[in-house]
Amino acid sequence: MAVNARTSASDRPGGVVETAGAGVLGGKDARPAGSTGGRDGNPGGPRGGGPGRARGRDARGRATTWTRMKRERATYLFIVPGLLFFLIFAYLPLAGNVVAFQDYSPYWGIGGSEWVGLENFAAMFNDPQFMRALTNTLVISFLQIVFAFPAPILLALLLNSLISERIKRVVQSIVYLPHFISWVIVIAIWQQVLGGAGPVAELFSAIGIDGVNIMSDPDTFKALVVSQVIWKDIGWGTIIFFAAITSIPNELYEAAAVDGAGSMRRTWHVTLPGLVPVITLLLILTIGNVLTVGFEQLLLQQPAVGSAAAEVLDTFVYYRGIAGGDWGLSTAAGLFKGVIGTILVIAANKFAKRLGTEGLF
Amino acid sequence: MAALLPTATPTRGPQDRRRYPSRPVWMGVPSKPIQAAKVVTIAFIVLVMLYPFVYVIAMSFASREAAASGGLFPTSFSLDAYRSILGGDVVTRAMLVSIGITAVGTTLSMIFTTTLAYGLMRTRDVPGAKFVLVLVLCTMLFGAGIIPNYLLVRSLGMLDSYWSLIIPGLISAFNMVVVRNFFMGLPSELLESARLDGASDLRIFTQIVLPLSKAVLAVIALFYAVGYWNAFFNAMIYLNDTTKWPIQVVLNQYVVQGSALTSIQAPDQPPPPGQTLQMAVIVVATIPILLLYPFAQRYFTKGVLTGAIKG
Structure with missing residues (x-):
C-alpha cells in the first residue's frame, strides 16, 4: 500500500525511490538493473567464481545456481x-496441529497417541461451552468493528480540525500512552478506578446507588471490553489515519x-x-x-465476571487445553x-482488490 | 512527529491573526457552539485517558488516613507502600527478572532480526533467499495456535526456564520486514563498492549497514523491549515456579486476581492498606514504560509508518 510513501521515504537516509515501491510479497527487487541475472556486473566476482569463470556458467554465460550459492x-x-x-x-507447531485429530495424551506423545479422525471437531461443535465461546467472540468482534474501529478515525478527524499544533501534539502524546502499557496493567488500573473500592463506585454510592462494580458485572461486560x-x-489507531489525512493535498x-x-462537506x-x-x-x-x-484482556477478567460472559475462543482453548x-x-x-x-484474511483481501483498492498482499 | 502533521499554510485569516496563526482563509472559522463542543470533547478525552494514571499514582502515595477516607484524590502522602513492597522480596525479584528478560531478549532479538534482514536483502543474487523471505512473510498470515506452541516449548524442555519467554518470540516477521526495508533503502553503491573492495559480509554488515541504520534499530529495539516487558501469557503458562515470575505475572496474581498481599510485603513492617500496596505495584510495573515513553512515542510513530507502507 502506498500510504505516505512520501513521508517515510524522506525519513530514511538515502530514501531511495525504487525501493519505496517494492512490495513485500512478490515485490520487485531493489537491486539496480546493472546486476540483474548475475551477469558480468555481479559484484560477487572477486570472491567466488575466480579463475574458473567459464566453468561455473550455463550455456548462456550465466552463473549456475550452484556457483552463485x-x-x-x-x-x-x-x-x-x-x-x-x-x-x-512457526512451521513446526503448525504441524503440531495434528493433535487436533488425535486422542492426545502427553505420555504417549504425538507419535504414540491414537488417531481419532474428526471426532474432536464433532465433540467441539456439540460442546455448549465452545458454542458459547464462539458466540461471545463473534459478538465482541462485531461490537469492536462497530464501535472501536471507527473511534480512531473520528479522533483523527477531530484532531485534524484543530489549528494549534501544540494542542494537537499534547493530545496525541496523551492518547498514545495506554498503547504501550500491558493488558495486565490496564486491567489493574481499571479495577482500581472502576472496581468496587474505586472512586467511581464511591460516586455512585454518593447518589444513592450502592455496590456498583463495573468490573465484575457480566451484563455490561461486553461494553466494558470494547471501552x-x-x-x-x-x-495508536489515529497515527495511520493521521498520516493518510496529511497526504491529502491542501489544494x-x-x-x-x-x-x-x-x-462538514469537505470532511465528507x-x-x-x-x-x-x-x-x-x-x-x-x-x-x-x-x-x-x-x-x-479476557483471560485476565474472566475470573471476575465468569465464563458465561467472558469465554472466547482463545480462553476456551487455554482453559480446556x-x-x-x-x-x-x-x-x-x-x-x-x-x-x-486465514481464509477470512485472504477472502477480505481479494474482495478489497475487487473493489479497486490495493489490498494487503 | 512534527513531520506527519499538516504543514501550516502561510495564508492567514485577517481577523484571526493572533488566535489562529495558521488558519487558511478558505477554511472559515467554525461557529461558537462547534468550537465549544470540540473543546469539551477533547477535554473529556484527555481526562478519561489521564485520570486513571493520576489516580493510581496518587493513591500509591496515599497515607493510611487518606486511603481510608477514599475520594477522587488523596489528601496526605506517605512512602510506606513502596517501602513495603520493595522491602519484600517478591516484587523486587520479579522486577529483576523482568529487567533481565527484557535486556537479554531485546539483545538477542536484535541480533537475529538484523542478521536475517541482511541475509534476505539480496534476493536476486542469493539463490533461495526469496523462498526464505516468503516463508517468513507467510508467518504473518497465520499462527499455529496456543496448544501446539505450548507442546513445542514443553517438548524442547523449556518449561520453567527463562528461555521459554525469549526464544519462541525471538524474531518478529513484521520487525524483520521493517528492518529489511530500511537496509534496502541504504545507498546500494556504498555496499557494492565495499564488496568490490573485498569487504566480507560480516564487515559490510557491522561497519556499514548497522551504523547507517541506527534510527530504525532504535525503533525496533524499543518495539522488542516493550514487548518483552509487557509479556504476560507466556510467562503464565510456561513458568510454574512462582519464584521465576516476571512482574506482569506477579501483578496479575496480587493485584488483578487479588491474592493475599502478605507475601509481597516486607515482613518486619506494619502493613500499609492493601489498596495502596496494589497501586504501588502497578506504578512500579509501569515506570519503565513511562521512562521509555518519550522516546518510544517519537520513534514508534515513525516505525509504524515505515512498516505500514510495506505492510
Whole structure:
C-alpha cells in the first residue's frame, strides 16, 4: 500500500525511490538493473567464481545456481539462524496441529497417541461451552468493528480540525500512552478506578446507588471490553489515519471551499475519500482477526465476571487445553480458529482488490 | 512527529491573526457552539485517558488516613507502600527478572532480526533467499495456535526456564520486514563498492549497514523491549515456579486476581492498606514504560509508518 510513501521515504537516509515501491510479497527487487541475472556486473566476482569463470556458467554465460550459492555462502550464514527459528517456532507447531485429530495424551506423545479422525471437531461443535465461546467472540468482534474501529478515525478527524499544533501534539502524546502499557496493567488500573473500592463506585454510592462494580458485572461486560479496547488503542489507531489525512493535498480542500463546501462537506467529500484505502486495509486486518478478541484482556477478567460472559475462543482453548488437559479438543478449537482466520484474511483481501483498492498482499 | 502533521499554510485569516496563526482563509472559522463542543470533547478525552494514571499514582502515595477516607484524590502522602513492597522480596525479584528478560531478549532479538534482514536483502543474487523471505512473510498470515506452541516449548524442555519467554518470540516477521526495508533503502553503491573492495559480509554488515541504520534499530529495539516487558501469557503458562515470575505475572496474581498481599510485603513492617500496596505495584510495573515513553512515542510513530507502507 502506498500510504505516505512520501513521508517515510524522506525519513530514511538515502530514501531511495525504487525501493519505496517494492512490495513485500512478490515485490520487485531493489537491486539496480546493472546486476540483474548475475551477469558480468555481479559484484560477487572477486570472491567466488575466480579463475574458473567459464566453468561455473550455463550455456548462456550465466552463473549456475550452484556457483552463485558457493559465492554467496557467507550470506547463508546470516540467513540460516533466522530460517531455523521460523521453521522450528512457526512451521513446526503448525504441524503440531495434528493433535487436533488425535486422542492426545502427553505420555504417549504425538507419535504414540491414537488417531481419532474428526471426532474432536464433532465433540467441539456439540460442546455448549465452545458454542458459547464462539458466540461471545463473534459478538465482541462485531461490537469492536462497530464501535472501536471507527473511534480512531473520528479522533483523527477531530484532531485534524484543530489549528494549534501544540494542542494537537499534547493530545496525541496523551492518547498514545495506554498503547504501550500491558493488558495486565490496564486491567489493574481499571479495577482500581472502576472496581468496587474505586472512586467511581464511591460516586455512585454518593447518589444513592450502592455496590456498583463495573468490573465484575457480566451484563455490561461486553461494553466494558470494547471501552477498554478504545481506551487503550484509540490514540495508536489515529497515527495511520493521521498520516493518510496529511497526504491529502491542501489544494483539494481549497478548491472544495471555493466551490462553497462547508467544513462538514469537505470532511465528507475530501477527507473521507482520501482515507478509504487505509480504512479498507485495516478492515481487512480486522476481519481476518474476527475470531481473535483480546486474549489477555479476557483471560485476565474472566475470573471476575465468569465464563458465561467472558469465554472466547482463545480462553476456551487455554482453559480446556493447558489448564484442563483436553488436548485434542482444544487444539481442534485452535485449528478451527486459525483456519477460518486465514481464509477470512485472504477472502477480505481479494474482495478489497475487487473493489479497486490495493489490498494487503 | 512534527513531520506527519499538516504543514501550516502561510495564508492567514485577517481577523484571526493572533488566535489562529495558521488558519487558511478558505477554511472559515467554525461557529461558537462547534468550537465549544470540540473543546469539551477533547477535554473529556484527555481526562478519561489521564485520570486513571493520576489516580493510581496518587493513591500509591496515599497515607493510611487518606486511603481510608477514599475520594477522587488523596489528601496526605506517605512512602510506606513502596517501602513495603520493595522491602519484600517478591516484587523486587520479579522486577529483576523482568529487567533481565527484557535486556537479554531485546539483545538477542536484535541480533537475529538484523542478521536475517541482511541475509534476505539480496534476493536476486542469493539463490533461495526469496523462498526464505516468503516463508517468513507467510508467518504473518497465520499462527499455529496456543496448544501446539505450548507442546513445542514443553517438548524442547523449556518449561520453567527463562528461555521459554525469549526464544519462541525471538524474531518478529513484521520487525524483520521493517528492518529489511530500511537496509534496502541504504545507498546500494556504498555496499557494492565495499564488496568490490573485498569487504566480507560480516564487515559490510557491522561497519556499514548497522551504523547507517541506527534510527530504525532504535525503533525496533524499543518495539522488542516493550514487548518483552509487557509479556504476560507466556510467562503464565510456561513458568510454574512462582519464584521465576516476571512482574506482569506477579501483578496479575496480587493485584488483578487479588491474592493475599502478605507475601509481597516486607515482613518486619506494619502493613500499609492493601489498596495502596496494589497501586504501588502497578506504578512500579509501569515506570519503565513511562521512562521509555518519550522516546518510544517519537520513534514508534515513525516505525509504524515505515512498516505500514510495506505492510
